[in-house]
Amino acid sequence: DVKVTQSSRYLVKRTGEKVFLECVQDMDHENMFWYRQDPGLGLRLIYFSYDVKMKEKGDIPEGYSVSREKKERFSLILESASTNQTSMYLCASSLPGQGARQPQHFGDGTRLSIL
């Protein structure tokens, strides 16, 4: 089974802090994604990565950056945390080139509160 592990289930940080959310997958997937989930809005894509050191902006990249130095690890960075970044953050991974049927596999999520 694919295992996507997010470093924290719950995190509380202060406004202005630099925040790191870590995600590791164990299935050698090329593709990795970061979403945020808010009530009534579903999941929205922040950033994704096709390969090591590659990154692409998603729908809501403002205030975030990412890092992919190793294939198995994809980090989301809140450069200067703000209260409107309080949310549930979900990491996902998938294989490329397997046809459209390949699902994304998700981690358990990180509930981040910015005070």
Place this chain on the structure above:
Amino acid sequence: AQKITQTQPGMFVQEKEAVTLDCTYDTSDQSYGLFWYKQPSSGEMIFLIYQGSYDEQNATEGRYSLNFQKARKSANLVISASQLGDSAMYFCAMREGEDSSYKLIFGSGTRLLVRP
């Protein structure tokens, strides 16, 4: 314009009965894929079922089936013989194109509560 619409914010169903969760989508691509995910209160997203735009038959996976009506652009999830463990949020999602590296576009979700 929303690409994935789930019009039911919340639904109830009696245990052992069937329930249909609605999903409509909007795309100009001929090739696309539709996914349903389940999210229990614990937070993880669990992949349930997939329907490809060129699939001639409706997808089925155990108690889950997908009522795919291409002309109406709808992909409703049917859960048969509901169980208490089916209580969760359910998300419909779409991938446009053939490559699995394409992003998923999610609906706002439907919260299902199964009554004993």
